[in-house]
Amino acid sequence: MTLPSTLYRNGRFFSAAAPCAAAMLVRDGRIAWMGASADAPTADAVVDLGGALVTPAFVDAHVHATDTGLAADGLDLSGVRSAGQLLAAVAAFAQTRAPDAVVHGHGxxxxxxxxxxxxxxxxxxxxxxxxxxxxxxASVHSALASRALLAACPGIEATGGYDASGWLREHAHHAVRAVALGSLTPAQREAAQRSALRLAASRGVASVHECAGPGTSSEQDLASVLALSGQGLPRVLGYWGELGGAQRAKDLGAVGAAGDLYADGALGSRTASVGTPYADGGGCGEAFVSAEQAGAHLLECIELGVQGGFHAIGDAAIASVLDGFAIAAQAVGVERVRAGRHRIEHVELADRAMIARMVEFGVVASVQPVFDALWGGPDRMYAQRLGVDRALASNPIGAMHATGVALAFGSDAPVTPLDPWAAVVAAAAPRNPVFRMGVRAAFAASTRGGWRAVGIDDAGELAPGAQATFAVWDTPAGLDGGLPALLPGPDGDVPARPVCRRTVLSGETIYEE
Known part of the structure; x- marks a missing residue:
């Protein structure tokens, strides 16, 4: 489909290439010109921006579309503060569902x-x-299941992570999750995915990285969301997280065998693989990938020309994965490893030596700054699980940036909301101020970083010749350095967040208020 050329005028543009521009011409999906409104060329259509701010659109580098749509349209449990409140919410919601349906809830x-x-x-x-x-x-690494759902999973009692109470982790959780998600009809699944993608577009997100794989979703789920990509919705770039699954990832249309390829679990469920036992329950979590397996997986990905990567949260898991990178580098050379832009998701308990190794191997850190905002600091969940010192050392995103690690920001929705400005704020004002980074750098990781993480280098900036992928914002708190004012001032007042008015993907409007 050929789109009409469009002139966007009377705006403010966050652009290093044209910092004084007030107008921008889009033709054939790319930015054709930027400059003063009085000098603007003719176009098939004209959009008056009314003084709004135009920025590169966001990329969410880690999402689960089906779960996000189900949470957005269904039972949101993030606000419950007791078992009694949870039961009351389930009771009310269950009445809206058929007797043979699965009640899905999250958070x-x-x-x-x-x-x-x-x-x-x-x-x-x-x-x-x-x-x-x-x-x-909240972490999506454990779940509560009713007795009827447990009965639908024969043999689950012998599965790792099973507990008779119905609070399940890891393999037992994957088993009930497969039944729960498998209960959706194709139409219900697509509706949930569309809901998630529409929500993303309304938040200025023009592309998402869907992280699929065994235990997370299914091949059918990934195929469904990939089929929606760009159909008046954000562009979906898929990952298939299966050890030794590089060829399968290619066959499924994924850009890599990465994303939620679990080297460990999560801190919230005490299943992240840590070197020092958990402070509130003992044990060191679960390790699912050895260094040798990680190295073999990366070599397979390199041979087939796809990205490799892993989910690794705990320090022990990150160390094993980086040892795998070293094995691969010894086999094919460091530069060939670096060329693949392979990924590690989350990277929450990385020390300086690990960060340096990430730079050495050209690892992209796909991270979620809002994890720290929700659970970091001296008095929240990470402190319960790890103790205060380790909690304050977690999510060293600013240190990664300062050391030269390539960053891509995401939400892990529905683990945290599809709210990219919240990620920028969380990175610029973390619980531990030692890990602060600038707002501009955080914004770059939320935009250009997401494109570069999948090998797309001509998007994520406003410049002639670049992809015309951008968002238009009302900025009620004004601007600071060309971007919306986001951080509290000396008086402690929190600025009102920007409001998305339009999201454009390769010249096509995918959201308009």
Whole structure:
């Protein structure tokens, strides 16, 4: 489809190439010209921006579209603060669902409860009228399941991570999750994905990295969301997280065998692989990938020309994965490893030596700054799990940036909301001020960084010749250095957040208020 050329005028443009521009011409999906409104060339259509700010559109480098859509349209448990509140929410929501449906809910976080004991499988089944219930914890690395859902998973009692209470982790969680998501019809799944992608577009996000794989979603789920890519919605770039699955990733249309390829679990469920036992429960979590396996996976990806990568949160898991990078580099050379822009997701407990190795191997860190905003600092969930010192050392995103690690910011939605400005703020004002980075650098990681993380280097900036992928914003708090004012001033007042008015992907408007 050929789009009409469009002149956007009477705006303010965040552009290093044309910092004084007030107008921009878009033709054939690219920026053809930028300059003063009085000098603007003719176009098929004209959009008066009314003084609004135009920036590169955001890229969310880690999402789960189906879960995000289900959470947005369904049972949001992020606000419950007790087992009783959770049960009441399930009871009310279950009445809106058919007797044979699965009740999907997400976002409960027991670390915010005075009594951190969740309801058991029998209580869930009772309030849900016997329905199957699947309630993913905020980290999506554990879930509560009703007795009816457990019964739909024969042999689950012998699976790692099973607990008779119905609070399941890792392999047992993957089993019930597969049943819960498998209960969706193709139409329901597509509706949830569309909902998530429309929400992303309304937040100024023009592209998302869908992180799929065994235990996370399914091949059908990935195929469904990839089919929606760019169809009046954000561009979807898929990852298939399966060890030794490089060829499968190519066959599925994914850009890499990476994303949620689990080297470990999550801090919230005490399954991230850590070198020092958890402060509030003992044990060192779960390790799923050895250095040798990581190295072999990377070599397979290099041979087939796809990105490789891993989910690694705990320091022990990150160390094993980086040892795998060293094995691959010894086999094919450091430069060939670096050329692949391979990824590690989350990277929450990395020390200076690990960060230096990431620079050495050209690793892209796909990170979620809002994790720190929600759970970091001396008095939140990470401090419960790790102790205050380790909590304050977590999510060293600013240190990665200062050392030269390539960054791409994401939400891991629905783990945190699709709110890219929140990620910028969280990175610029982290719980530990030692890890601060500038707003401009954080914005770059949320925009250009996401494109570069998938090998696309001609997007993420406003310049003639670049892809015309941008967002238009009302900025009620004004501007600071060309971007919206985001950080509290000396009086402590929090500025009003920008409001998206339009999102454009390669010249096509995918959202307009």
């Amino acid at each position: 409960w976080d027991e670390s915010t409860w005075a009594d951190q004991t969740p309801p058991d499988a029998d209580e869930l089944g009772r309030v849900a009228g016997g329905r199957r219930v699947y309630l993913s914890q």
